[in-house]
Amino acid sequence: MTDIDPVEIKRIRWRSRRGLLELDIVLERFLANGFDQLTMAELAAYRKCLELGDNDFLDYVNGKAEVDDPELAHIIGILRAA
Amino acid sequence: MTVPVRRFDAVIVGGGGAGMRAALQLSESGLKTAVLSKVFPTRSHTVAAQGGISASLGNVQEDRWEWHMYDTVKGSDWLGDQDAIEFMCRKAPEAVIELEHFGMPFDRLENGKIYQRPFGGHTQNNGESPVQRACAAADRTGHAMLHTLYQRNVRANTQFFVEWMALDLIRDEAGDVVGVTALEMETGEVYIFHAKAVLFATGGAGRIYAASTNAFINTGDGLGMCVRAGIPLEDMEFWQFHPTGVAGAGVLITEGVRGEGGILLNANGERFMERYAPNLKDLAPRDFVARSMEQEVLEGRGCGPNKDYVLLKLDHLGPDIIKQRLPGIREIAIKFAGVDPIKEPIPVIPTCHYMMGGIPTNYRGEVVIPQGDNPEARVNGFYAAGECACASVHGANRLGTNSLLDLVVFGKSAGDSMVEFIRNEMPNWKPLPANAAERSLARISRLDNQTNGEDVTEVRTAMQRTVQARAAVFRNSENLAQGVKEIQEVAERVKRIQIKDKSKVFNTARVEALELENLIEVAVATLISADARKESRGAHAHADFQQRDDEVWMKHTLYYGDDRRLTYKPVHTKPLSVDYIPPKERTF
Numbered sequence: 001m002t003d004i005d006p007v008e009i010k011r012i013r014w015r016s017r018r019g020l021l022e023l024d025i026v027l028e029r030f031l032a033n034g035f036d037q038l039t040m041a042e043l044a045a046y047r048k049c050l051e052l053g054d055n056d057f058l059d060y061v062n063g064k065a066e067v068d069d070p071e072l073a074h075i076i077g078i079l080r081a082a
Numbered sequence: 083m084t085v086p087v088r089r090f091d092a093v094i095v096g097g098g099g100a101g102m103r104a105a106l107q108l109s110e111s112g113l114k115t116a117v118l119s120k121v122f123p124t125r126s127h128t129v130a131a132q133g134g135i136s137a138s139l140g141n142v143q144e145d146r147w148e149w150h151m152y153d154t155v156k157g158s159d160w161l162g163d164q165d166a167i168e169f170m171c172r173k174a175p176e177a178v179i180e181l182e183h184f185g186m187p188f189d190r191l192e193n194g195k196i197y198q199r200p201f202g203g204h205t206q207n208n209g210e211s212p213v214q215r216a217c218a219a220a221d222r223t224g225h226a227m228l229h230t231l232y233q234r235n236v237r238a239n240t241q242f243f244v245e246w247m248a249l250d251l252i253r254d255e256a257g258d259v260v261g262v263t264a265l266e267m268e269t270g271e272v273y274i275f276h277a278k279a280v281l282f283a284t285g286g287a288g289r290i291y292a293a294s295t296n297a298f299i300n301t302g303d304g305l306g307m308c309v310r311a312g313i314p315l316e317d318m319e320f321w322q323f324h325p326t327g328v329a330g331a332g333v334l335i336t337e338g339v340r341g342e343g344g345i346l347l348n349a350n351g352e353r354f355m356e357r358y359a360p361n362l363k364d365l366a367p368r369d370f371v372a373r374s375m376e377q378e379v380l381e382g383r384g385c386g387p388n389k390d391y392v393l394l395k396l397d398h399l400g401p402d403i404i405k406q407r408l409p410g411i412r413e414i415a416i417k418f419a420g421v422d423p424i425k426e427p428i429p430v431i432p433t434c435h436y437m438m439g440g441i442p443t444n445y446r447g448e449v450v451i452p453q454g455d456n457p458e459a460r461v462n463g464f465y466a467a468g469e470c471a472c473a474s475v476h477g478a479n480r481l482g483t484n485s486l487l488d489l490v491v492f493g494k495s496a497g498d499s500m501v502e503f504i505r506n507e508m509p510n511w512k513p514l515p516a517n518a519a520e521r522s523l524a525r526i527s528r529l530d531n532q533t534n535g536e537d538v539t540e541v542r543t544a545m546q547r548t549v550q551a552r553a554a555v556f557r558n559s560e561n562l563a564q565g566v567k568e569i570q571e572v573a574e575r576v577k578r579i580q581i582k583d584k585s586k587v588f589n590t591a592r593v594e595a596l597e598l599e600n601l602i603e604v605a606v607a608t609l610i611s612a613d614a615r616k617e618s619r620g621a622h623a624h625a626d627f628q629q630r631d632d633e634v635w636m637k638h639t640l641y642y643g644d645d646r647r648l649t650y651k652p653v654h655t656k657p658l659s660v661d662y663i664p665p666k667e668r669t670f
Binding site for chain 1: 120121122124125126127128129130222225229245267268294295296297298299331332333413417418587588589590593
């Protein structure tokens with residue numbers, strides 16, 4: 001992630017604060033462990049996840065709903081393991 | 083230092099249900115309205131409300147607002163103000179139908195009317211039999227409400243300031259509110275928002291507890307700002323708890339797990355509920371189970387390295403039953419407790435869910451504080467609604483599904499009051515005081531210059547542990563007195579918190595430090611208010627004073643932060659149009 005604007009990284013970290021506690025916990029773990037190793041493509045996908053509504057996002061992360069967007073499937077897999 | 087000033091007719095702090103409902107009222111009246119929010123509005127904590135919104139529509143069974151009022155008064159354990167409760171329950175059907183007309187996708191009956199589901203504490207004919215009163219949009223009622231209100235606000239030209247954190251309330255020499263200061267996270271710059279009227283809709287502060295169902299954003303920012311500006315906080319001793327949240331995480335494990343045969347164990351492997359409730363055991367009422375769990379922890383029979391939780395054992399049910407009947411719970415346990423309940427018990431602890439107290443308001447959403455002989459003098463230009471406000475409709479304990487109702491009814495009411503105030507009393511802006519941004523700038527400058535200070539995470543953890551240990555569900559005189567002492571020590575440490583990252587742009591470390599300064603005010607208010615109330619009422623269950631004492635204690639607590647003193651004011655016993663509902667013993 002060396003090419004990314006550090007401000008953008010900080011913005012993404014803040015946007016990982018959510019309205020649902022369950023997501024806060026999963027994303028906090030991920031930010032502490034895994035986030036820094038993302039590829040550019042994974043980071044772009046994570047940014048897209050942050051645009052999701054909290055309930056949809058949590059359903060994906062919990063495996064309650066199937067991820068139909070192929071762009072998101074891989075990063076959601078990483079978050080599920082977080 | 084010059085601080086840039088932005089001017090609006092009305093400024094609303096908080097973009098959840100209450101803030102957006104109020105904003106809509108103002109924008110649709112043609113007033114220039116700003117909403118400041120730390121996060122994108124549809125990601126406010128309102129999104130977590132699943133249960134529904136109550137209204138006596140009577141779509142499924144006969145219902146009346148008077149019955150809803152009775153349930154709410156009883157739920158509040160007679161600490162709720164009956165004029166505000168009547169106002170809310172009477173307005174409820176209109177508020178829900180209005181949301182429906184705004185396009186909120188409620189579940190429906192075959193005849194096309196809004197479906198209503200049963201919910202604990204909702205009854206017909208003053209407690210006689212259960213009634214279906216809760217209106218819901220599947221299990222996403224809060225989410226649907228936020229989206230509906232956001233869309234309407236966009237249409238009405240409300241101006242959203244997203245990722246802005248309000249820092250302090252600006253009061254002039256007369257004590258009137260003339261604006262707020264706020265931090266733009268994107269730049270790290272402080273601005274003044276100059277306004278004819280300000281509304282706080284900043285939500286709860288459940289993060290003062292170690293075990294909380296609240297999202298990380300729920301840091302009581304509005305309450306902290308009030309305390310610093312000399313506005314008292316009302317009834318801060320009353321917090322609603324769930325008995326079984328995952329220890330260390332807060333995620334709830336539904337009561338259904340114990341219904342299926344799950345049992346609670348202490349560190350000795352003892353099924354301790356047999357001792358407290360020989361007949362009902364693990365299925366005793368929610369508050370009773372929670373207090374028993376905490377008593378085990380306090381007496382040293384908690385589990386884990388800090389002996390601070392008990393265990394919920396399920397493995398004896400067998401893998402098939404767990405997989406078939408409790409799949410969601412297994413998933414939660416694996417994800418948030420790191421244990422598979424088929425093999426191991428789940429660590430659980432009573433978990434804070436909702437703040438009944440808050441900024442003192444009347445049913446018009448006006449902030450009211452004692453002045454001379456008047457216990458409820460209006461603070462000109464200042465309003466509050468939603469969980470941060472104390473109207474007080476929830477009193478000592480909130481009735482399920484009344485929280486979403488509170489947001490829309492009092493959001494709208496406060497919005498109407500603000501429109502009236504701006505039109506009739508405040509055609510022009512009052513001048514800003516010369517030192518309008520001084521306090522905020524000093525706070526930020528102290529953070530930037532502090533050396534040899536305390537770590538934010540460590541101090542926040544110390545605060546959360548203290549509040550959890552001293553002012554959760556099990557309360558007694560000794561424990562509370564100890565808690566008052568300890569939390570004031572933590573408050574001293576907060577004065578010296580330090581951040582390593584001094585950068586300006588999107589500095590989340592700074593935001594978290596500023597949030598902790600708000601949380602600690604709420605934590606101190608909670609301990610001091612709880613220590614003083616020598617009775618048991620609603621969520622405040624005091625082991626040394628187990629009865630409700632209406633003679634002495636049917637009154638609201640007011641906590642002032644400057645000298646950490648308490649005063650009290652009477653409960654409103656005069657409803658708007660119906661007869662007073664006199665206190666009774668609260669049995670179910």
